[in-house]
Amino acid sequence: KQEVTQIPAALSVPEGENLVLNCSFTDSAIYNLQWFRQDPGKGLTSLLLIQSSQREQTSGRLNASLDKSSGRSTLYIAASQPGDSATYLCTGGAGSYQLTFGKGTKLSVIP
Amino acid sequence: DGGITQSPKYLFRKEGQNVTLSCEQNLNHDAMYWYRQDPGQGLRLIYYSQIVNDFQKGDIAEGYSVSREKKESFPLTVTSAQKNPTAFYLCASSVEPGHYGYTFGSGTRLTVV
Numbered sequence: 001k002q003e004v005t006q007i008p009a010a011l012s013v014p015e016g017e018n019l020v021l022n023c024s025f026t027d028s029a030i031y032n033l034q035w036f037r038q039d040p041g042k043g044l045t046s047l048l049l050i051q052s053s054q055r056e057q058t059s060g061r062l063n064a065s066l067d068k069s070s071g072r073s074t075l076y077i078a079a080s081q082p083g084d085s086a087t088y089l090c091t092g093g094a095g096s097y098q099l100t101f102g103k104g105t106k107l108s109v110i111p
Numbered sequence: 112d113g114g115i116t117q118s119p120k121y122l123f124r125k126e127g128q129n130v131t132l133s134c135e136q137n138l139n140h141d142a143m144y145w146y147r148q149d150p151g152q153g154l155r156l157i158y159y160s161q162i163v164n165d166f167q168k169g170d171i172a173e174g175y176s177v178s179r180e181k182k183e184s185f186p187l188t189v190t191s192a193q194k195n196p197t198a199f200y201l202c203a204s205s206v207e208p209g210h211y212g213y214t215f216g217s218g219t220r221l222t223v224v
Binding site for chain 2: 046093101
C-alpha cells in the first residue's frame with residue numbers, strides 16, 4: 001500500500017523567504033501527484049496537480065515538481081507571505097480509489 | 112461555480128443517536144469519497160462510491176453507512192455503533208480515480224455531547 005511522508009512536519013519562516021516542502025511516496029506507479037492547502041477548520045484546496053507525464057507545474061508563486069523514479073515531489077513557495085500560513089498536504093493517485101495522504105507540513109510565515 | 116457542498120458545518124450528536132452528513136456536488140464527477148480527519152493524523156478513507164447505487168468500504172467503515180441514489184449526492188450516516196465519532200469529516204469527488212485529481216468540500220465538524 002502506498003505510503004506518503006511529508007518533511008518537515010512543521011516549518012516557521014520569516015516573510016519574504018523562499019521555501020521548499022517535501023513529499024515522498026513509496027509506490028512510483030502513480031498517475032499524478034496533487035498538492036493541497038488546508039486552513040484551520042477548513043476543507044482542502046487544490047493547489048497544483050502534476051500528471052505522471054509532466055515533471056512540474058507552476059501557479060503564481062508556487063512550483064511543484066515530480067520525480068517518479070525517486071518517489072519524490074517538492075512544492076516550492078517563492079517570496080512567502082503571512083497568508084501562506086496553512087497546512088500543506090500531498091497525495092499520489094495510482095488509479096486506485098484508496099488515496100493515501102501524508103500528515104502534512106504546517107507552515108507559519110512570520111510577518 | 113462548480114464545487115462540493117457539505118452541510119451542516121457543525122453538528123452535535125448525543126450518545127446513541129444517528130446523524131447524517133450531507134455532501135452534494137455539481138461537478139458531474141462519477142466518484143465520491145468520505146474521509147475522516149483527526150488531529151495529528153492523516154486523512155482516513157471511510158467509504159467511496161464509483162457510480163450511482165454502488166459504494167465500497169474504506170479503511171475505517173465500521174460504525175458508518177452511506178448511500179448513492181443520485182450522482183450528485185453521497186450522504187454519510189454516523190451510527191450509534193461508531194464509538195468515537197468526534198472528528199472533522201471531509202467529502203471529495205473525482206472524475207475517475209488517480210487521473211484528474213480530487214475536489215474537496217469544506218467539511219463538517221461533528222462533536223459528541
